[in-house]
Structures are given as C-alpha cells and as structure tokens.
Amino acid sequence: MAFESLADRLQNVFKKLRGKGKLSPQDVDEAMREVRMALLEADVNFKVVKSFVATVKERSVGAEVMESLTPGQQVIKIVNEELTALMGNNPSQITNAGRGPTVILMVGLQGSGKTTSSAKLARYFKKQGRRPMLAACDIYRPAAIKQLQVLGQQLEVPVFSLGDQTSPVDIAKGAYAEAERQAMDMLIIDTAGRLHIDDQLMEELEAICAAVKTQEILLVVDAMTGQDAVKVTETFNERLELTGVILTKLDGDTRGGAALSVKAVTGKPIKFVGMGEKTDALEPFYPDRMASRILGMGDILTLIDKAQANVDLKKAQEMEQRMRKAEMTLDDFLEQMQQMKNMGPLDQILGMLPGAGKIKGLKDMQVDEKDMAHTEAIIRSMTPEERRRPQIINGSRRKRIAAGSGTSIADVNRLIKQFEQSQKLIKQFGQMGKGKKGFKLPF
Amino acid sequence: MGLFGNLFKKIGQAMGLTKIDESFFEELEEQLILADVGAVTAMDLVENLRREAKKQGLDSVEACAGCFRQQITELLEAGEHQLQLEPQGLTVVLFLGVNGVGKTTTIGKLANQLKSQGQKVLVAAADTFRAAAIDQLEVWCGRAGVELIRHHEGADPGSVVYDAMAAAHSRKVDVLLVDTAGRLQNKSNLMEELKKLRRIIEREHPGQPGEVLLVLDATTGQNALSQAKLFKEAAGVTGVVLTKLDGTAKGGVVLGIQHEYGLPVKFTGWGEGIGDLQPFDAAGFSQRLFEIGEGEE
Numbered sequence: 001m002a003f004e005s006l007a008d009r010l011q012n013v014f015k016k017l018r019g020k021g022k023l024s025p026q027d028v029d030e031a032m033r034e035v036r037m038a039l040l041e042a043d044v045n046f047k048v049v050k051s052f053v054a055t056v057k058e059r060s061v062g063a064e065v066m067e068s069l070t071p072g073q074q075v076i077k078i079v080n081e082e083l084t085a086l087m088g089n090n091p092s093q094i095t096n097a098g099r100g101p102t103v104i105l106m107v108g109l110q111g112s113g114k115t116t117s118s119a120k121l122a123r124y125f126k127k128q129g130r131r132p133m134l135a136a137c138d139i140y141r142p143a144a145i146k147q148l149q150v151l152g153q154q155l156e157v158p159v160f161s162l163g164d165q166t167s168p169v170d171i172a173k174g175a176y177a178e179a180e181r182q183a184m185d186m187l188i189i190d191t192a193g194r195l196h197i198d199d200q201l202m203e204e205l206e207a208i209c210a211a212v213k214t215q216e217i218l219l220v221v222d223a224m225t226g227q228d229a230v231k232v233t234e235t236f237n238e239r240l241e242l243t244g245v246i247l248t249k250l251d252g253d254t255r256g257g258a259a260l261s262v263k264a265v266t267g268k269p270i271k272f273v274g275m276g277e278k279t280d281a282l283e284p285f286y287p288d289r290m291a292s293r294i295l296g297m298g299d300i301l302t303l304i305d306k307a308q309a310n311v312d313l314k315k316a317q318e319m320e321q322r323m324r325k326a327e328m329t330l331d332d333f334l335e336q337m338q339q340m341k342n343m344g345p346l347d348q349i350l351g352m353l354p355g356a357g358k359i360k361g362l363k364d365m366q367v368d369e370k371d372m373a374h375t376e377a378i379i380r381s382m383t384p385e386e387r388r389r390p391q392i393i394n395g396s397r398r399k400r401i402a403a404g405s406g407t408s409i410a411d412v413n414r415l416i417k418q419f420e421q422s423q424k425l426i427k428q429f430g431q432m433g434k435g436k437k438g439f440k441l442p443f
Numbered sequence: 444m445g446l447f448g449n450l451f452k453k454i455g456q457a458m459g460l461t462k463i464d465e466s467f468f469e470e471l472e473e474q475l476i477l478a479d480v481g482a483v484t485a486m487d488l489v490e491n492l493r494r495e496a497k498k499q500g501l502d503s504v505e506a507c508a509g510c511f512r513q514q515i516t517e518l519l520e521a522g523e524h525q526l527q528l529e530p531q532g533l534t535v536v537l538f539l540g541v542n543g544v545g546k547t548t549t550i551g552k553l554a555n556q557l558k559s560q561g562q563k564v565l566v567a568a569a570d571t572f573r574a575a576a577i578d579q580l581e582v583w584c585g586r587a588g589v590e591l592i593r594h595h596e597g598a599d600p601g602s603v604v605y606d607a608m609a610a611a612h613s614r615k616v617d618v619l620l621v622d623t624a625g626r627l628q629n630k631s632n633l634m635e636e637l638k639k640l641r642r643i644i645e646r647e648h649p650g651q652p653g654e655v656l657l658v659l660d661a662t663t664g665q666n667a668l669s670q671a672k673l674f675k676e677a678a679g680v681t682g683v684v685l686t687k688l689d690g691t692a693k694g695g696v697v698l699g700i701q702h703e704y705g706l707p708v709k710f711t712g713w714g715e716g717i718g719d720l721q722p723f724d725a726a727g728f729s730q731r732l733f734e735i736g737e738g739e740e
Contacts, residue, residue, distance in 0.1 A: 040482035043664030046473060110687065110715075111543025111660060140715070142582030147575035150596075154574075195690045222543065226479035226664025228692035249542060252627040254666040277542070277572070 028060045031075060042255030045230045048086070048264045056082050086260055087287035092244055092269040095215045101133070101179040101187045103212055106246075107205055107236060108220035110193030113248035115144060117220050117274055118190040119151035120282035121246075124272075125186055126157060133184040135175035136161040137168040137208070138192035148190055155279060158182070168192070169207045176212045189214075196235035205240055216243045218271065221258055223250045229258040230265045237266045247285065248274035263287075328423060330387040334379045337372060377405035378415050390416055463507055468493055471511075478695035478732050481665050484702065488514065512729065518698060519725040522707030523682075527653055528562070528618065533611055535619045535644050535651040538684075539637060539674050540658035542625030545686040545712055547576065549658055550620050551583025552720035553710070558589055562617040567607030568593040569600040569640060570624040580622055586717055590614075600624070604640050608647035621652070628673035637678045656709060658684045661694035671700045686712035689719070693732050 032053050039049045059078045096102045104121065106114045115138070122132040134152050136159055138144035145161050152159035160175040172189055179187040189208070194201035209217070219233060219242050236242055245262050250273045259270060270285040379387060381404030386393055393401070393416060402409045468489050475485035492511050501507050528534045536553075538546045547570070554564050566584050568591060570576040577593050584591040592607040604621060611619040623640065626633035644652050657680045659667050674680050683706050685694050700706050708723040 037482055040476055041665055043479075043666070046477050109662065109690070111545060113543055141579070143575040143578035146578050147573070150574035195687075197691060222660070222662070224541070224660075224663045224666040226662060226692065226696065227477050228479070228662050228690070229664075231691050232662070249627065251629075252541065252666065253629040253669055254664075257664065 025061060028057060028075075032057050032060070035079065039257065039260070042257035043224075043226045043229075043261075044257035045227055045261035045265065048230070048261050052082060052086060052260075052264075083260070084288045086264050088263050088269045092271045092285070094271070095243065097213075097215050101176065101184050102216070103176065103214045104186070104188045104216040104218060105205075105208065105212075105214045106188065106190050106218055106220060107240065107242075108193060109195065109222075109232060110141075112193065112220045112222045113246075113274060114138075114193060114220045115147050115151070115190050116277070116279075117246050117248060117272075117282070118148065118188050119155060119157075119279050120274065121188050121272070122152070122157045122186075123155050123279045124282050126155065130186050131184045132157055132186040132188055133175065133179045133182070134159045135172060135187060135189045137171045137175075137189055139164040139166070139168060139171070140192045144190075144192065151279065158184070168204055169211050172208045172212045196232050202235075202239050209240060217241065218244050218246050219268070220246045220248060221262060223247050223256040223258055223273075224252060224254040225258040230261045233262050233266045233268065237268060242266070242268050244269050244271040246270070246272045246274065251275045251281070330379050330382065330390055330419060331384075333419060333422075334376065334387075337376060374405070374407055374411065375415055378402075378407055378412055381405040390419060463496065463502060463504060467504070467507075474733060475695065478693035479664050480695035480732075481668070481699050484699045488698075515698070515729045515732070516725055518702060519708075519729060521701060522705060524707050524709055524723045524725075526709055527681075529653060533616060533619060533648055533651065534653045535608075535611075535621065535648065536654040536656060537621045537623070537641065537644065537652040537678065538656050538658060539623055539678055539680070540625060541627050541660075541670060542573075544625065544658045544660040544663075545684075546570075546625065546658045547580050547583065547622055548715065549656075549684050549686060549710070549712060549720065550580065550622050551587055552712070552717055554584065554589045554620055555587035555717050556720060557618050558587055563615065564589040565607065565611050565614065565616040565619045566591045567603055567619060567621045569603045569607075570622050571596055571598045571600050571603065572624040576622075576624065583717075600636065601639055601643055604643050605647065608644060612648070628670050628677075634673065634677040637674075641678050654682065654709075655680045656682050656684050657706070658686060659694075659697070659700075661685050661687045662690060662692040663696065665696060665699075667696040668699055668703065671704045671706055675704055675706065680706055682707050682709035684708070684710045684712065685723075688731075689713045694728075695732055697728075 035056065036049055036053045039052065040046065044052075056075075056078055059082075060075050094102070094104070106118050106121075108114050118134055122134055125132045134148055134157055136145040136148045138148075145164060149159045149161065160171070160178050162171045162174055166174075168191060175187055175189065189212075191205065191208070192201070194205075196202070208214075217240050219236050221229060221233065225232070233242075233245070245268055247256070247259055247262075247270050250256055262268065263270060270287075273283050273285050275281040275283055378401060381401045382393070386397065386401075393412075398409050398412050402412050405412075471492070472485050472489045475488060476482055480488070488511075491514060492507065495501070495510050495514075496507055499506075499510070501510060526536070538550055540546050550566060554566055557564050564587070566580065566589055568577045568580045570580070571594060574596070577596060581591055581593065592603065592610050594603050594606070600623065607619060607621065610616075621640070621644070623637065624633075626637070628634065641652065641655070655678050657671060657674050659670065663670070671680070671683070683697060683700060685697060685708050688694060688711050697708055701708070708728075711721045711723055711728070713719040713721060
C-alpha cells in the first residue's frame with residue numbers, strides 16, 4: 001500500500017494538533033518538521049519538499065488557520081489541497097491523432113516496466129473498443145521482442161517486429177505503415193530501456209520521433225525510484241518533450257514519493273499507474289485520490305470504481321433487500337466472498353478503506369486468502385437447504401460437511417458461529433440506518 | 444583532501460567558509476539525502492560528525508572531511524564482501540529481488556566471471572512467470588558458455604530448482620546460479636514461494652544455498668530498506684548486488700541497509716555488457732556518493 005507510512009506519520013502529527021484549540025507558531029513548526037521528514041522518507045525530491053513545506057507553512061500561519069476553531073483540520077485540508085495541486089489537478093487523457101493511428105512512444109530506464117506497461121495499455125484501449133497495435137523496438141535486451149510477442153498473443157493484439165537486426169527507427173516507420181494499412185487506430189511503440197545520460201541511445205529516440213509523428217511520449221517511471229527520479233525525468237523531457245508519465249509497481253509498499261516529484265519538477269502529468277504484474281493491472285491516475293490516500297483518508301473512490309466494475313448490480317440489490325430483512329443466507333455469504341475476490345487482493349482493498357491505516361493490527365494484517373478458500377469449501381459442502389437454514393446443521397451433518405470439505409468439525413463450527421454473528425451485526429446495522437446517526441468519516 | 448574533498452571544498456566555497464558552522468552540517472545532510480541515504484540515516488551520520496567535531500575540536504573543513512570519510516568507509520566495509528564459495532563441492536547462489544532490477548542480467552555476468560575463474564557453472568531458470576524470461580536467460584547463458592536447466596513458461600519454479608539440484612549433483616557442478624521471478628516484497632504468497640525454493644535447495648543439499656543475493660536497483664529510494672528487511676526475513680539474504688550504477692543515481696540507500704540489516708554489498712553492476720560486474724569497492728563507492736555532477740548546485 002503506497003504512502004501508508006506517510007499517512008501514519010501525518011496522522012500522528014495532526015493527532016497532537018487536533019487536541020488544541022488554537023495553533024501556536026511552534027505547533028506549526030513542529031508539524032512542518034514532521035511533514036518534511038515524512039515526505040523525504042517517502043522519496044519525494046529534496047527540492048520539492050522544501051518548496052512544498054514552505055507553501056503549506058505560509059498558508060498554515062495565515063489567518064484561515066490561526067483563527068479557525070479547528071486548526072488541526074485546517075492544516076490537514078491545506079496539506080491535502082497542496083498535495084493534490086502538486087500532482088496536477090485533473091486526470092489526464094490521451095491525445096488522439098486527427099487521422100491515422102494515434103502513436104504512443106514508451107520510453108524509460110531499464111527495468112522500469114515499459115514492455116509490461118505497453119501490453120497493459122494495449123489491453124486498456126482494446127477494452128474501450130479501439131484497435132491497438134504493438135511495435136517491438138527494443139532490439140538490445142535479449143528476448144525483449146519475444147516478451148512483447150507473448151504478451152501480444154495473450155491479448156490478441158498484433159505485434160509488429162522486424163527482428164533485432166533492423167534499426168529501431170526503421171521498425172517504428174514500418175510499424176506505422178503497417179498499422180495504417182491494417183486500419184489500426186493506435187500504435188504503441190515499446191523501446192529499449194536506456195540511461196538518460198546515454199547520448200547515443202537518446203539520439204535514437206529523437207530519431208524515432210523525427211521519423212514517426214507521435215501524439216504521446218510517455219515516460220515509464222518505477223514508483224520506488226529515489227531522489228534521481230527528478231533528474232531522469234528532466235533529462236528525458238529536455239530531449240523528447242514528454243507528454244506524460246506512467247508510474248509502475250505502485251502495488252508495492254513504496255510510499256511513491258516519485259509521483260510527487262515528477263509532476264512538480266517537470267510539469268508532466270502522471271497519466272496511468274501500474275498496480276500489478278498482470279496485464280489488467282493498469283489504472284488511470286487520479287491526483288485527488290492519491291492525495292487522500294497519502295493523508296490516510298482512504299481511497300474510497302477507487303474502491304467504488306472497483307466495486308462497480310466487478311459487482312453485479314442486480315444481484316447486489318437483491319442481496320441488499322434480503323440483508324435489510326436480515327434474511328441473509330450462507331449462499332449470500334459465498335456470493336459476497338466471490339465478489340470481494342473479483343475486486344483484487346484483500347490487503348489492497350483494505351488499504352483503500354478510510355481510517356484502515358489507523359486501526360492497530362489491521363495495518364500489518366496479512367489477509368489469508370487460504371482461509372477464504374476453506375470457507376468456500378465448507379459452504380460448498382453443504383446442501384442448499386443447509387445453506388438457507390444453517391440452524392438445521394446438527395452433529396452428523398457437521399461431520400459430513402467437515403469430511404466433504406477436507407476441514408475439521410471445529411472449522412465448520414467456527415464458520416457457522418461467524419455467520420450467526422454477522423447476521424446479528426446486520427440486524428443492528430439495519431436498525432442504525434433507521435435512526436438519525438449515520439457513519440462518521442475519520443476527518 | 445582525500446575522498447570527500449570534492450564535496451567539502453565545494454560546500455566550503457559556496458558558503459565562503461574555511462571554518463565549519465551549522466550551515467555546513469545542513470548542506471552535508473542535504474547532499475546525503477539527495478544521494479538516497481535517507482533522511483534518518485543522514486541525520487544520524489551528520490549528528491555523529493557534529494559530536495566528533497566538537498569532541499576532537501575540529502573546526503576546519505579538511506579535518507571534518509577526514510573524520511567523515513572514516514565514518515562512512517568503516518560503515519561500508521563491515522561484513523563479508525566476497526562471494527563465499529565452498530572449497531569442495533557445490534555452492535548454490537539464489538538471486539532475489541523486485542521486478543526489473545536486473546537479476547537475469549547479473550546472473551549472465553556472474554556466470555561468465557565464475558566460468559573464467561575455472562568454476563563449473565550451471566544456471567537454473569526458475570523465473571517461469573514473466574513472458575520470455577527463460578529465453579532472455581538462455582541468451583545470457585549462451586554468451587557465457589554455461590549450461591541452463593529450464594522448463595516451460597508457467598511451470599512450477601520449485602520443480603525447476605529440484606531438477607537443477609539433481610543436475611548439479613550428477614554433473615559435478617561447482618556453482619549453481621538460480622534465477623527467480625521478480626516479486627514485490629509485500630506479496631506474501633510470492634514470498635512464500637521463495638521460502639519453498641530455499642527449502643528445496645536445503646533439502647537437496649544441506650548447508651546450501653551458501654549465498655542468497657538480493658539484487659537492488661541503485662535508482663531505488665527508501666523502499667530498498669523494506670526490500671532488504673522482507674527478503675531477508677523470507678529467504679535469509681546474505682548480501683546485496685547493486686545494479687545500474689552507470690546512471691546518475693548514487694545508491695546511497697545501501698548505507699542504511701548495511702547499518703540496519705548488516706547486509707554487505709557483494710557486487711556492483713555498471714552496464715549491459717557481460718563484463719560490467721565489479722566487486723564492491725567501499726572507498727570508490729563513498730567517493731561517488733559525494734561527487735557532485737555537472738550542472739548541479
């Protein structure tokens with residue numbers, strides 16, 4: 001979960017602030033020191049941190065905070081606003097070509113994830129009904145072309161290659177002609193990883209740009225990059241006029257300060273983020289969501305998006321009806337579990353919940369997917385009647401279910417107990433909804 | 444002026460100083476942070492220097508340089524920087540790391556190096572996940588002239604390792620290099636897989652793997668600490684290979700890794716050529732840490 005520790009630290013700072021009626025300049029100083037340390041430890045570039053802290057401080061000692069009744073909250077709000085502003089205010093779109101295929105050139109250091117990201121982009125746009133083609137211009141790394149071809153095959157996206165003996169410039173030109181001929185509307189050019197200080201290879205990229213008209217030049221940046229992120233982005237930008245950035249490996253536990261630095265220093269927006277190794281793990285970048293996540297306010301918007309993409313609305317409504325009447329069955333339980341699984345690894349989902357970072361134990365909790373598999377096996381070993389009315393499950397049924405699911409009777413008992421408890425909880429929720437008191441967000 | 448002359452002179456000049464004061468220490472701290480040493484480690488190091496300077500009554504830039512050089516070099520020199528090979532029989536070297544740090548490339552280079560030293564080398568392609576990873580390793584093995592044990596893509600990495608162990612025994616190999624798929628350290632299922640690979644090696648040849656090398660990208664920031672911690676916990680890392688030092692990143696985070704987890708750097712990577720793997724040189728590395736590139740303040 002990216003930025004997790006940063007969120008923790010800021011929350012600790014503001015816990016101290018929140019208890020006070022008014023802020024003294026010393027309070028602000030202390031908070032800013034913590035913000036600075038947290039940002040530096042999150043690999044935000046040193047210079048970006050300096051100016052960021054200065055801006056936040058200036059606003060924090062201003063009238064809007066000092067005279068506010070809830071100064072702590074005001075500071076959080078300012079940090080949040082400035083973070084969002086720093087990362088760019090709006091999600092960015094891809095620019096399309098007027099006619100002919102839209103060309104996206106992928107560039108970056110070795111190992112940042114260009115080939116994987118190229119395939120992810122192809123899948124992303126294919127899903128939107130477009131016709132992408134991939135071009136294999138990495139002729140240096142052994143088997144790089146093969147890697148792209150394998151991925152293209154999986155996605156059923158054509159991959160243009162002329163082997164590793166033709167110059168990347170000619171491959172790019174050939175790919176464009178081929179894409180035009182096949183009436184493809186998008187060409188994604190994968191290039192070799194290169195160091196920003198490697199003159200010869202940087203010239204090669206310039207030559208590709210001169211030969212093929214590109215709409216997008218995307219720099220692929222590893223989210224774990226340290227202070228060097230700024231230098232790398234600056235150099236690539238000077239030579240190529242980047243149009244944006246793809247931030248990869250954000251599903252790691254990096255705090256991802258590179259995200260903050262890149263936009264602030266170069267003015268180039270982050271357009272997509274890579275969230276996993278599989279080709280579907282690409283998401284658009286939303287600066288406001290990321291800022292909320294940094295502040296530990298949870299990434300509830302992404303969660304909602306994921307839920308919408310993976311949960312069958314009609315089924316959900318039916319289930320809600322039953323839940324309201326407290327008629328939930330073990331079948332529903334199973335259904336819910338499956339939908340949760342569709343949304344991705346549980347620990348990622350937990351990270352998006354507001355306040356989840358603050359709950360002790362939850363933060364480091366390893367969600368055991370095996371437990372879920374056991375639960376599933378137990379429920380599947382029950383008869384439909386048993387699933388509807390668990391109360392009929394007696395000793396001999398328990399024995400049969402345990403044997404059928406390869407678990408023990410104790411496991412079966414535990415599940416039934418858990419289910420009864422959650423039924424009780426749902427009843428309580430139902431009553432709470434009728435009252436006036438709703439849920440309260442942490443901030 | 445020695446190792447850090449460059450930096451100290453530059454700082455001194457910029458501020459018109461020959462004597463040190465508070466702004467000198469601040470500047471030093473900034474430089475360390477920019478080299479990815481990490482804010483906490485940087486503050487600790489500078490705090491140490493401040494104390495030493497006071498205790499020994501050092502007030503010139505030169506004297507401070509000497510003191511600081513000693514501190515850093517001592518820190519980096521701790522631990523065993525040589526690859527530990529069994530004098531007789533098989534040594535297994537397991538390679539781990541996050542995605543895209545250069546595990547496969549490093550194995551290619553090391554296989555070549557060991558072979559030229561007269562060792563009989565075998566390589567195991569246990570990255571069965573990434574598309575074409577096996578083909579990439581095959582090219583490297585061809586370049587180095589060593590044999591490769593491979594299965595098909597998507598195969599169980601455990602069975603690749605098992606077969607490679609059997610082959611290593613029957614072919615009387617000196618060193619077996621095991622490539623694994625890149626994995627982020629917070630994916631618990633993938634870390635379990637690493638533990639399993641290690642268990643297989645231990646079972647097939649007690650006392651091995653003799654070396655478990657964590658491959659780290661020098662451009663990585665503070666996340667490298669989390670990588671070192673979690674990979675060490677899962678698979679008993681014995682040392683670090685720091686790659687991509689031919690760029691502008693300084694890889695200062697290894698200071699923290701050495702300090703907190705006691706993991707010495709064993710090799711450094713300097714490019715994509717087969718000869719671009721160097722043993723770790725603490726003095727040279729420290730010097731580079733403080734080199735100020737052109738066009739920077």
